[in-house]
Amino acid sequence: MSDSQSITILGSTGSVGQSTLAVIEANPQYRVFALTAHSNTQLLLEQCVHYQPDYAVLSSGEGASELAEQLRQAECRTELLTGADALEEVARAEEVDIVMAAIVGAAGLASSLAAVQAGKKVLLANKEALVMSGELFMAAAQHSKATIIPIDSEHNAIFQCLPESRTGVAQDQLRQVEKIVLTGSGGPFLNTPTQHLASVTPEQACRHPKWSMGRKISVDSATMMNKGLEYIEACFLFSVAPGRVEVLIHPQSIVHSMVHYVDGSVLAQMANPDMRVPIAHGLAWPSRIGSGVNFLDLAAEGPLEFTHPDMDRFPCLALGMAAASAGGGAPIALNAANEVAVQAFLDGRLEFIRIADLIGEVVEKIPCEAPSSLAIIQDCDLRARILAKELIIKQFH
Numbered sequence: 001m002s003d004s005q006s007i008t009i010l011g012s013t014g015s016v017g018q019s020t021l022a023v024i025e026a027n028p029q030y031r032v033f034a035l036t037a038h039s040n041t042q043l044l045l046e047q048c049v050h051y052q053p054d055y056a057v058l059s060s061g062e063g064a065s066e067l068a069e070q071l072r073q074a075e076c077r078t079e080l081l082t083g084a085d086a087l088e089e090v091a092r093a094e095e096v097d098i099v100m101a102a103i104v105g106a107a108g109l110a111s112s113l114a115a116v117q118a119g120k121k122v123l124l125a126n127k128e129a130l131v132m133s134g135e136l137f138m139a140a141a142q143h144s145k146a147t148i149i150p151i152d153s154e155h156n157a158i159f160q161c162l163p164e165s166r167t168g169v170a171q172d173q174l175r176q177v178e179k180i181v182l183t184g185s186g187g188p189f190l191n192t193p194t195q196h197l198a199s200v201t202p203e204q205a206c207r208h209p210k211w212s213m214g215r216k217i218s219v220d221s222a223t224m225m226n227k228g229l230e231y232i233e234a235c236f237l238f239s240v241a242p243g244r245v246e247v248l249i250h251p252q253s254i255v256h257s258m259v260h261y262v263d264g265s266v267l268a269q270m271a272n273p274d275m276r277v278p279i280a281h282g283l284a285w286p287s288r289i290g291s292g293v294n295f296l297d298l299a300a301e302g303p304l305e306f307t308h309p310d311m312d313r314f315p316c317l318a319l320g321m322a323a324a325s326a327g328g329g330a331p332i333a334l335n336a337a338n339e340v341a342v343q344a345f346l347d348g349r350l351e352f353i354r355i356a357d358l359i360g361e362v363v364e365k366i367p368c369e370a371p372s373s374l375a376i377i378q379d380c381d382l383r384a385r386i387l388a389k390e391l392i393i394k395q396f397h
């Protein structure tokens with residue numbers, strides 16, 4: 001029997017996708033089955049020529065005939081597919097053992113869910129999928145016996161610190177756990193005087209002090225909505241009530257999260273802030289492989305600080321925590337409004353400090369029924385997006 005494992009990387013041209021390929025490059029036991037991009041045809045071409053996957057998907061379809069011609073000229077064996085449905089096909093294909101779900105935003109929901117329903121080992125970076133469909137997603141994994149390994153560094157840390165490292169933790173194991181602590185760096189505006197936040201630019205917001213990431217998650221880190229989404233994600237992934245999850249600011253981003261046990265013990269996972277660490281962990285779990293990341297030198301690191309977050313500075317974090325407690329459709333409306341608001345901020349159509357106001361108004365005004373099916377989730381998502389866009393045009397007047 002071969003030890004080689006086949007992998008589909010959904011979102012291979014993104015920041016997490018590229019880090020995944022970097023880990024695979026150093027670990028040839030992983031074979032690339034499919035790579036996907038939305039519109040970055042140049043990078044997808046380069047990746048196909050280098051990794052020779054069976055399939056490549058260009059989900060927008062734009063530029064597909066030119067890309068197919070370039071693949072032919074490069075004598076690349078990869079077959080090119082187009083459209084969103086093809087993402088699901090390469091996620092659930094029988095030949096695939098592992099799926100890296102690294103598309104950004106709600107656009108990744110259907111393909112991430114398809115991988116789970118097909119019983120794959122799913123490395124979940126696409127937190128928005130879980131925020132939108134948490135109960136459905138975890139129930140599908142239980143039904144299909146899919147293994148979900150969180151790739152968000154915080155949830156990967158918690159996964160490593162929990163008894164028997166698993167998602168969908170059994171309730172008897174959870175009795176040993178007092179609380180889960182999510183750490184967050186506080187982003188680029190942790191110490192910026194609040195009166196200056198009105199005029200911050202997308203470039204400033206995307207300049208994260210510790211992590212190199214895509215633009216959407218970078219803005220989410222600057223508002224700390226990223227931690228709000230992660231708060232919801234943690235509740236679904238580990239079946240914990242919101243009251244048992246806490247957030248601490250830790251600017252050094254060395255301790256990636258912690259689990260407090262009833263006997264007073266605290267287990268934490270530490271590493272240099274580089275996504276190749278949780279990716280390597282997820283790929284090899286329950287074994288370990290090299291990630292290519294430098295070993296942590298704690299003596300050289302200096303003091304590690306922890307403080308409570310300032311909710312007045314970070315209203316998006318408060319909104320995320322409130323949506324976790326409210327449950328139902330609140331996380332869906334929150335996520336949809338956030339995606340629209342972040343895009344508007346990146347396009348120069350919404351001030352940074354108005355992102356939270358917009359999301360708060362959408363969550364308040366969009367009632368959603370219990371998200372028990374994909375159709376209900378998509379309907380709630382759509383209504384929240386429409387309202388968010390209308391509010392931006394009117395700028396809340």
Ligand SMILES: NC(=O)c1ccc[n+]([C@@H]2O[C@H](COP(=O)([O-])OP(=O)(O)OC[C@H]3O[C@@H](n4cnc5c(N)ncnc54)[C@H](OP(=O)(O)O)[C@@H]3O)[C@@H](O)[C@H]2O)c1
Pocket residue numbers: 010011012013014015016017036037038039040041059101102103104105107108125126127128151152153211212213214215216217275
């Ligand atoms: N970056 C990190 O360090 C990090 C850490 C933890 C969690 N995450 C999570 O991982 C996910 C990916 O983040 P990222 O930073 O890697 O994002 P990114 O750099 O923006 O990459 C996003 C990927 O998704 C593809 N994509 C974008 N829109 C799409 C659509 N409508 N349909 C299908 N594919 C689409 C992109 O293709 P094109 O390149 O063609 O546009 C790209 O491959 C997010 O959910 C994020 O929250 C990221």
